[in-house]
Amino acid sequence: xxxxxxxxxxxxxxxxxxxxxxxVRVLDDLSFEIFDRDFVSIIGPSGCGKTxxxxxxxxxxxxxxxxxxxxxxxxxxxxxxxxxxxQKDLLFPWRTVLGNVLLGLETxxxxxxxxEGKAREYLKNFGLAGFENAYPRTLSGGMRxxxxxxxxxxxxxxxxxxxxxxxxxxxxxxxYLEGVLKEAVETYHKTVILVTHDIDEAVALSKRVxxxxxxxxxxxxxxxxxxxxxxxxxxxxxxxxxxxxxxLCAELDIQTERVA
Amino acid sequence: xxxxxPGTGPMPKRRARATRRFSLDTTxxxxxxxxxxxxxFFSLWEIGVRMGWISAFLVxxxxxxxxxxxxxxxxxxxxxxxxxxxxEAILGFVxxxxxxxxxxxxxxxxxxxxxxxxxxIVAINSVPKIALxxxxxxxxxxxxxxxxxxxxxxxxxxxxxxxxxxxxxxxxDLQSLLISMGADKHQVFFKAVAxxxxxxxxxxxxxxxxxxxxxxxxxxxxxxxxxLGHLIYTASSLYDLNTVWVGLFTLMIMGFxxxxxxxxxxxxxxxxxxxxxxxxxxx
Numbered sequence: 001x002x003x004x005x006x007x008x009x010x011x012x013x014x015x016x017x018x019x020x021x022x023x024v025r026v027l028d029d030l031s032f033e034i035f036d037r038d039f040v041s042i043i044g045p046s047g048c049g050k051t052x053x054x055x056x057x058x059x060x061x062x063x064x065x066x067x068x069x070x071x072x073x074x075x076x077x078x079x080x081x082x083x084x085x086x087q088k089d090l091l092f093p094w095r096t097v098l099g100n101v102l103l104g105l106e107t108x109x110x111x112x113x114x115x116e117g118k119a120r121e122y123l124k125n126f127g128l129a130g131f132e133n134a135y136p137r138t139l140s141g142g143m144r145x146x147x148x149x150x151x152x153x154x155x156x157x158x159x160x161x162x163x164x165x166x167x168x169x170x171x172x173x174x175x176y177l178e179g180v181l182k183e184a185v186e187t188y189h190k191t192v193i194l195v196t197h198d199i200d201e202a203v204a205l206s207k208r209v210x211x212x213x214x215x216x217x218x219x220x221x222x223x224x225x226x227x228x229x230x231x232x233x234x235x236x237x238x239x240x241x242x243x244x245x246x247x248l249c250a251e252l253d254i255q256t257e258r259v260a
Numbered sequence: 261x262x263x264x265x266p267g268t269g270p271m272p273k274r275r276a277r278a279t280r281r282f283s284l285d286t287t288x289x290x291x292x293x294x295x296x297x298x299x300x301f302f303s304l305w306e307i308g309v310r311m312g313w314i315s316a317f318l319v320x321x322x323x324x325x326x327x328x329x330x331x332x333x334x335x336x337x338x339x340x341x342x343x344x345x346x347x348e349a350i351l352g353f354v355x356x357x358x359x360x361x362x363x364x365x366x367x368x369x370x371x372x373x374x375x376x377x378x379x380x381i382v383a384i385n386s387v388p389k390i391a392l393x394x395x396x397x398x399x400x401x402x403x404x405x406x407x408x409x410x411x412x413x414x415x416x417x418x419x420x421x422x423x424x425x426x427x428x429x430x431x432x433d434l435q436s437l438l439i440s441m442g443a444d445k446h447q448v449f450f451k452a453v454a455x456x457x458x459x460x461x462x463x464x465x466x467x468x469x470x471x472x473x474x475x476x477x478x479x480x481x482x483x484x485x486x487x488l489g490h491l492i493y494t495a496s497s498l499y500d501l502n503t504v505w506v507g508l509f510t511l512m513i514m515g516f517x518x519x520x521x522x523x524x525x526x527x528x529x530x531x532x533x534x535x536x537x538x539x540x541x542x543x
Contacts, residue, residue, distance in 0.1 A: 058440040080442025090437050094455045094532045103451065107443045135532040155441065 004035040005071075007191055008057070008078070008159060013066030015052055026052050028216030030066070034159070034191060041194045041202035044212030044220075045252065050195040053217075054161045057193075058082050070158075080108075083157035087164045089144040091136040097123065097147050098132040104155035122150045126180070142173035146180065153184055160185070162194045166201070178205060178232040186230060199252070203244045204232040211251045221251055320501035325509070328502040338491075342510055345476050345487040348404060349518075352411020353465075353472030360416035361461050364423025368453055369445070374424070385421065389414045390474070393482045402483040411475030415468040419461065426460035427453050459530060465522045473515060488514075 015027040026049035034040055042050055055061035057068065059077030068075050083104075091100045098119055105115035123129055126146055136144055145165060152160060162181075166174040182205060185192055196202050202209050203225055211220045227238045235241060283289060302322045308314045309321040316324070332338035367374040393410055400406035430453045438448050480489025488507045495503035 055436075058436075060436050060439060079440060082440055084437060084440040086433065086437075088433060090431075090433055092434060092452070092455070094458070094530075103438070104441045107438065107441050107447055107451070137532065161440075 004037060006033050006069075007036045007038065007071060008034040009069045010034075010053070010057070011067050011069065013053070013056060013063045013068075015049070015056065015061070015063050025216040027056075027063075028218050030212075030217060030219060032210050032219050032222065034193060037189055037191055039185065039192045039194070039205060039207045041196055041206040041209045042212060043196060043199060043202050043209060043248065043252065044217060045214045046197055048212050048215050049217045050212065051163055054084065054163055054193075054195060057159075058084050058161060078159060081158045083152035083155055083160045085148055085152050085160065085162045085165045087167050089136070089141075089148040091144055091147055091151075093136055096133050096135055097128065097139070100136065100147055101151050101154055103151060108155070118154060119150075122154050126150050126184075140173075141169050142177060145169060145173075145177060149177070149181065149184065153188055153190070156188070158191065160190050160192045162192060164196055164198075165194075167196070167198065174201070175233060181205070182230055182232055199245055199248045200236070201232075203227075203241060203248065204235040209244075209248060211248065223248065223251075316501075317499065318501065320505050324502040325505045329506045329509075332503075332506060338506065338510065341486060341488050341491050341507075342514065345473075345480065345489065345511075346514060348407040348476035348479070348487065349411060349469070349472040349514075351404075352408045352475050353415055353469050355408065356412040356415030356472065357419045357461075357465065357468050359412070360419030361423040361457075361464075363416075364420040364425075365427050365449075365454060365457065367424045368427035368430075368449065381417070381421065381424075385417050389417075390478055393478050397479070397482045402485070406482075407476045407479030407484070407487070410479045411472045414471040414475045418468055418471065419464050422460050422464045423457055426457035430456040459533060462526050462529060465525065466519070469518045469522055470515065473511070473518070477511065 009031075010033070011031050013027055013030045014025070016023050016025045018024075030053065032040075042053065044050055052061060056063045057078055059079030068077065070078065092103065095103070098116070101119040101123060102115055105118070120129075120132065123132060126149070128143065128146060128150070131139070131143070136147070139147070148165070165181075166177050169177065178201065181192075184190070194202070194205060204227075206225050209223045209225060211223070212218065213220045223244065225244055227235045227240060227244075229235050229238060284293060305314075305319070306322045309316045309319070329338070367377070389410070392413055396410050396413070397406045400409050434452045434456070435448050438452055443451065476487065477489035477492075480487040481493050484490040488511055492504050492507035495501075495507065
């Protein structure tokens with residue numbers, strides 16, 4: 001029951017890397033679809049190649065076989081059209097907060113005055129007014145990740161690729177930023193693909209969860225998450241939350257019932 | 261007998277501890293110790309010469325050095341030589357560092373070219389550049405150009421290797437992020453690679469300002485009519501040790517001053533870097 005049209009479809013993607021121990025197949029015939037304004041979490045055992053999927057979509061790595069279709073048309077990659085956010089905030093230490101937020105617009109060649117006005121407005125909306133001229137090293141981890149989120153959103157990307165963006169933060173900050181993210185996604189009508197190994201986070205945020213098998217990764221199962229709240233904290237107290245949580249744990253072969 | 265109010269008992273004790281003794285580990289204390297060491301050194305030297313324990317002919321004497329120094333300052337000779345050497349050193353340092361850094365950074369653009377020229381860079385680096393001095397004088401004459409050329413040969417290779425290494429080590433994730441934003445190679449270079457090499461390049465200033473001075477002085481040794489190197493060389497061939505020392509101490513002061521200028525540049529040019537030199541872990 002998904003009325004939204006397909007935005008991005010990943011079809012039959014395979015990828016191997018050549019390491020010291022010979023060829024390692026990371027992705028094995030991986031296919032899934034992302035709808036318009038979707039919020040999809042990808043979970044799977046660690047080291048199963050979740051980041052590789054993102055690198056392929058972002059055009060940083062080339063797939064061996066398979067194709068990406070964007071709104072039905074085959075594309076090489078979504079380079080320049082995605083907002084990539086990683087676990088590390090990747091703020092440029094020599095740039096101020098404002099300079100960091102401007103990075104993407106500069107790359108695109110947007111008029112300086114216009115870009116700066118937009119950047120200041122975003123910073124204000126995210127409660128970072130007054131920090132425009134601060135260097136990243138003076139900010140807390142949560143603030144740095146918020147700057148990274150603004151830098152991602154301001155470019156108005158078609159799809160947000162979030163690679164465990166909050167996993168380095170403490171739990172309170174993470175909950176807070178999940179709320180900020182969810183709200184921003186609603187406000188700016190964004191599509192999000194979130195890679196995480198935090199099942200709790202996946203259930204609280206997503207509309208759908210894609211479960212991957214261990215390496216080489218295939219799609220094991222896709223779960224629709226039917227929790228009608230937009231707040232990640234409220235979602236955690238939804239009656240169906242723990243049901244989804246345990247189902248996904250079972251999919252990942254995590255023993256939740258037996259205690260040794 | 262004194263009247264002690266309740267609660268005031270421990271006060272005098274605490275105050276006594278604070279002023280119990282003069283700590284040597286303060287700026288003033290260290291300066292006093294350093295000054296003491298310098299005065300002691302020169303006093304011993306002077307006494308040794310006066311008493312005939314050491315030969316004034318071979319080591320000179322502090323009093324003679326001061327007398328010579330004042331004479332040379334008064335005649336303007338010392339200042340002229342100092343300026344000349346300083347100018348050569350700074351010019352060599354600036355040209356060498358800029359050219360070297362730019363070449364090193366440019367190597368980032370092509371892994372192919374970088375791998376191709378790497379053994380040549382290592383080869384050039386393994387030659388003691390001072391050994392080039394006679395040829396450099398032959399090629400560039402006995403004037404300013406040969407000294408600057410020698411300084412450049414010493415400093416450029418250091419800057420090149422440091423800049424190239426720093427460019428290679430630039431954070432790949434920052435570059436990936438830019439690429440995912442749609443940046444082209446030039447944008448990646450100017451926005452991610454070049455700025456991240458600045459600390460390394462500035463760190464070479466400290467080494468290179470010394471090399472600049474070495475190039476200038478050695479060039480003057482080989483063949484020159486001016487400069488502190490020339491002054492030292494001619495004075496030593498005349499066994500005029502006091503004048504040699506005047507030249508050496510002037511070079512020392514010059515190096516000292518340049519070091520602090522570089523230090524200032526280092527501290528003010530990278531406001532985004534945390535000052536890590538002020539605090540040390542106490543063991």
